Amino acid sequence: MKIAYFSSYPPKACGIATYALALRKTIKDRDHSIEDFVVAIDDREQGYSYGSSVKFHFWDKDGTSYQTAAEFINNSDANIVDIQHEFGLYGEKVNTETVGNNNGENFLIFLRALKKPVVTTLHMVYRKPPKKHISVVKEICDRSNKVVVLAHIAKKFLTEKYDINPDKIVVIPHGAPNVPKYATAFFKEMLGFDKKEILISSFGLIRPKKGYEYLIEAMAEVKKRFPNAKLLLAGRAHPQKSPEYYQILKDKVKELRLKDSVKFVNKFVNYPDLINYLMATNIFVAPFLVMEQVSSGTLLYAMGAGRACVSTPFDYAKEALANNRGILVPPEDASKIAEAIIRLIDHPKIRHRMQNESYKYARQQIWSKTSKQYVSLFKEIIS
Template sequence: METQSRIAYISTYPPRECGLATFTRDLARAVLMRGHVDRNVVVAIEDDANRNNNTSRTIDQHSRRSYVSAANFLNESDIDVVSLQHEFGIFGGEWGEYVLDFCRNIKGPLVTTFHTVLRNPPEKARQIVREICQISSAVVVTIESAAKILEKHFGVNVDKIVVIHHGASLPDRLRRDYAKRALGLRNHTVLATFGLISAGKGIEYAIKSLPYLVKERPDLLYLVIGETHPEVRKHEGEAYREKLTSLARRLGVDRNVLFVNRYLREEELSLYLQAVDVYVAPYLGKEQVSSGTLTLALGHGKAVIATPTIFAKEILREKRGLFCKFANARSIAECVNRILGHSKLRQELEGNAFKYGQEVGWARVADQYGDLFRSAMRVRGTLTETATVSEA
């Protein structure tokens, strides 16, 4: 990108704990480190209970005035491009409609990344997505299937849609034995699922698969890595995690399940992933079109078992993983046995996953975003005008 370029990211952001916050931090850091921008500005979406001290400005998730104020702030700044990270649940109003107050008032090029794309959403959600796409200079999705949904179900011009992989932090080298020793897992065959825990992860079905596995593999240990999602904890407490621990005890596999109940730093998470023999993603949301956890597991060269979500069906092509049935413990167990019982298959899956990881490392993804931001600047110019819509 040309010198003195500046990008503003609109998203949740650490220390807020959610996958989108992590994605935006990693993207912004990678784009800057690759030399595509001179400076990043982050405008963090925050709820009433969480104020961000790591960003240039915040948007109060539930205040329409705050969205307009943020747009005016950027219009009066030296920002060249705005990168909007869109997820329905982080914005205020019905289906996150308050984000439109920001989009309608921003004056320069807007590049929107959609992390959820629904084939048959309620009409309100459809209208919001369509308007964001109309205002945006370009829209980004992480897989081709999501691009086709935007084109077919939302009428978005295909020339405006860009597919860029999710992005993953890659280890310098893969060291399974070292990682197992470091974590005290040397004598275990390790399965794992990681991420912020919620019912949509389908973890109970992985736990239910263990009785089919541990008779022949008593050393097997299933790691559930990550704390309960803050939004889930706010409304439901630890009910889901307690349900999982009770289930493991009832099935007699509590010694084969280890909950790592905390939000791991990037380096520690990488160490855990390197120790994993088989990664399990038994997610229940069939329409999922983006997953940082699954992308990161592949980036670490893991043999993966996943339910056939839209996202998984696309990125696990070319023998990068096996599919288990939705909400089916026996199917998960069959896949685990197939991988652990056939070394050639496991090596093939791991090799293909590692190759895919080289395509989705943050350096390559940052270069693609950098090119896109540069293109958006050429088309729309910079944010030099002041917004004319009032903040009322």
């Protein structure tokens, strides 16, 4: 079997690229006989310096290259094409009001020209999709042999809101790290924290709608009760989406006199660093403001490291943290975030129970199990 991956790909710094790399690596680790190559989408005209696995790449805003990319794959000896899809990845700005500058046509040019079996993973499925969005997603599903979603709530939305045949949809969880559940002390000291400090953390590209300003405000309340609490915000300021937001966060830290209590790590967090940060963490917080989000690698990775989690009730979090696996708080509410953090610090038994339940949940979704499901699906389609 030979797989052609169509996705953004490292060194591009984005969640889809990280996902594609992890999926490709764990599939190769599972079966060394499987061959593959990557067709990568660049978000800048000059492209990136890719490794040897990337055989073709192009600028996402060059409409003619989508046809060329499809022809490249058609002329290859690939048996199947694995596509990672998220609106906005293919040179289009997309939200719940608009599908994009060209209504998703860039990606559809590629998909219409493709002549190989296709599995498309949909990372973005809206609870309240606009009409044009529905037609684009329907065509993606029609032209794919199967579509993969990362959570059961996403399958529910596709069947109920987009009228997609449920037989076309396969739920394969995101993929979680396969790591032991260590105590935090060693990792805190390795990263320069005191082992007695209470470390609260969050990770990802720093951009508006992440809600980090409310987490910083919550820390001011947490510090009153627990002076040894520290906040770690790790992630690069998003280059296209308001770098000034990063400065707003820093100004808020200064305003609240939290300079010694909040640490910023302004870089894209790679996998080894992410695991080390999570291993040092006592409480992970996802204060996101966009509720229509059907996947979150950072939240699942925190659960996979066995950490207690606090999150706003975006769609994926409601599924992942159900059955008291974590605490859900309203968006834009610093006082409720602080209340949840303080509760977890105040009640170690509750925190430890949540850690155990989170870890148990994520263990069912480690990357080796996710890759096994993808390989089985690919083989089923090819045969």
